[in-house]
Amino acid sequence: MVGGRISRLSVRDVRFPTSLGGHGSDAMHTDPDYSAAYVVLETDAEDGLRGHGITFTLGRGTEVVVCAVNALAHHVLNKDLEDIVGDFRGFYRQLTSDGQLRWIGPEKGVVHLATAAILNAVWDLWAKQEGKPLWKLLVDMDPRTLLSCIDFRYITDVLTEEEAYEILQEGQVGKKEREEQMLTLGYPAYTTSCAWLGYSDDTLKQLCTEALKGGWTRFKVKVGADLQDDIRRCRLIRNMIGPEKTLMMDANQRWDVPEAVEWMAKLAEFKPLWIEEPTSPDDILGHATISKALIPLGIGVATGEQCHNRVMFKQLLQAKALQFLQIDSCRLGSVNENLSVLLMAKKFEIPVCPHAGGVGLCELVQHLILFDFISVSASLTNRMCEYVDHLHEHFKYPVTIKNASYMLPKEAGYSTEMKEESIKKHQYPDGEVWKKLLTAQGN
Numbered sequence: 001m002v003g004g005r006i007s008r009l010s011v012r013d014v015r016f017p018t019s020l021g022g023h024g025s026d027a028m029h030t031d032p033d034y035s036a037a038y039v040v041l042e043t044d045a046e047d048g049l050r051g052h053g054i055t056f057t058l059g060r061g062t063e064v065v066v067c068a069v070n071a072l073a074h075h076v077l078n079k080d081l082e083d084i085v086g087d088f089r090g091f092y093r094q095l096t097s098d099g100q101l102r103w104i105g106p107e108k109g110v111v112h113l114a115t116a117a118i119l120n121a122v123w124d125l126w127a128k129q130e131g132k133p134l135w136k137l138l139v140d141m142d143p144r145t146l147l148s149c150i151d152f153r154y155i156t157d158v159l160t161e162e163e164a165y166e167i168l169q170e171g172q173v174g175k176k177e178r179e180e181q182m183l184t185l186g187y188p189a190y191t192t193s194c195a196w197l198g199y200s201d202d203t204l205k206q207l208c209t210e211a212l213k214g215g216w217t218r219f220k221v222k223v224g225a226d227l228q229d230d231i232r233r234c235r236l237i238r239n240m241i242g243p244e245k246t247l248m249m250d251a252n253q254r255w256d257v258p259e260a261v262e263w264m265a266k267l268a269e270f271k272p273l274w275i276e277e278p279t280s281p282d283d284i285l286g287h288a289t290i291s292k293a294l295i296p297l298g299i300g301v302a303t304g305e306q307c308h309n310r311v312m313f314k315q316l317l318q319a320k321a322l323q324f325l326q327i328d329s330c331r332l333g334s335v336n337e338n339l340s341v342l343l344m345a346k347k348f349e350i351p352v353c354p355h356a357g358g359v360g361l362c363e364l365v366q367h368l369i370l371f372d373f374i375s376v377s378a379s380l381t382n383r384m385c386e387y388v389d390h391l392h393e394h395f396k397y398p399v400t401i402k403n404a405s406y407m408l409p410k411e412a413g414y415s416t417e418m419k420e421e422s423i424k425k426h427q428y429p430d431g432e433v434w435k436k437l438l439t440a441q442g443n
């Protein structure tokens with residue numbers, strides 16, 4: 001089924017001026033322009049299929065990721081897709097171990113974001129050639145083949161390939177029923193769209209009212225910049241949603257460790273399920289300290305959207321530093337590395353609640369969490385996938401939300417393809433949208 005030689009890789013810098021409306025804003029990223037380095041792979045197979053991959057960025061710096069994609073392109077050009085996916089672990093390692101580029105990673109930062117963009121496109125192409133949505137490609141894959149996509153280097157001290165195989169074998173039991181359950185009910189979601197930090201109280205109230213009407217029962221609010229503001233906003237949202245619905249808080253790395261504990265003690269009255277990214281994403285022991293201190297308050301720690309790689313996740317799990325694990329489809333090295341993290345989370349019995357605050361992240365990560373439920377975790381306890389209500393109209397196959405749940409994507413691929421018209425308009429700096437904005441700003 002799989003065929004064709006990769007004959008062309010193109011990458012574009014696509015930006016949406018979300019900062020103008022405060023969409024996506026938080027205590028550290030006050031003016032994000034949701035953006036993507038957008039990769040398209042073409043092959044010489046005469047099936048007309050192309051692979052689309054994105055990695056999420058915040059505006060400035062997307063041009064750097066674009067450069068990194070171009071620097072990695074030689075690894076994929078002129079390769080047969082069959083050879084790539086036939087030894088996906090080897091190919092993954094080739095990309096992440098480039099003897100020179102590795103120096104500016106390794107497996108982190110810009111080169112890793114670029115790796116994700118390329119590999120997301122490869123997975124999209126593979127799923128399209130198989131005629132399946134990505135989640136289904138993964139769910140139907142024989143466990144040994146699935147494991148052959150994962151690089152276990154650096155994690156065998158906590159998860160060997162054999163242990164991973166046993167997890168996947170266990171996951172075969174009841175798989176069909178769980179797939180049917182997802183088909184009917186979808187995967188539970190929570191919304192972050194009501195309470196970005198840059199939104200006024202009036203906007204927050206209006207969006208929260210609409211979300212409640214739309215059946216949402218789980219909400220995330222941004223905190224961390226000003227305690228009095230946080231108290232006011234959390235009170236407002238808790239009063240609106242009532243005591244039974246779920247509230248999460250997200251500080252986006254704003255605090256020192258003791259500050260995080262003190263601040264959260266003051267917000268505990270609003271009964272958050274978790275505090276997300278309370279401190280530096282690299283501070284594993286700091287997260288462990290915060291987790292321990294917040295247990296008596298009934299607040300968990302969530303993190304992962306800026307966790308560079310599987311090694312960091314391994315240590316977060318080993319150190320009991322998180323109670324909710326947030327995979328990100330573009331931060332890690334695509335599906336391959338996310339699979340290893342899902343399997344480690346299963347071993348440590350930590351629920352996975354993916355990050356999706358960004359352009360395209362909902363579209364991508366829905367596939368991973370569906371696979372997780374159907375083939376790995378087999379549980380919905382304490383699990384939900386983030387949803388943000390922005391920019392879906394730019395995708396050819398946008399997510400479908402019903403009753404606050406992600407419905408199964410049915411089209412073949414990884415749902416990564418953007419509409420050409422949207423790309424043309426939002427390409428930076430020459431697209432119509434940016435030409436106007438830059439001219440208005442006198443640039």
Ligand SMILES: C[C@H](O)[C@@H](O)CC(=O)C(=O)O
Binds near residue numbers: 023029032358
């Ligand atoms: C800058 C992004 O919008 C970030 O605030 C997203 C995030 O933290 C989340 O969705 O969680």
Ligand SMILES: [Mg+2]
Binds near residue numbers: 250
């Ligand atoms: Mg977050």
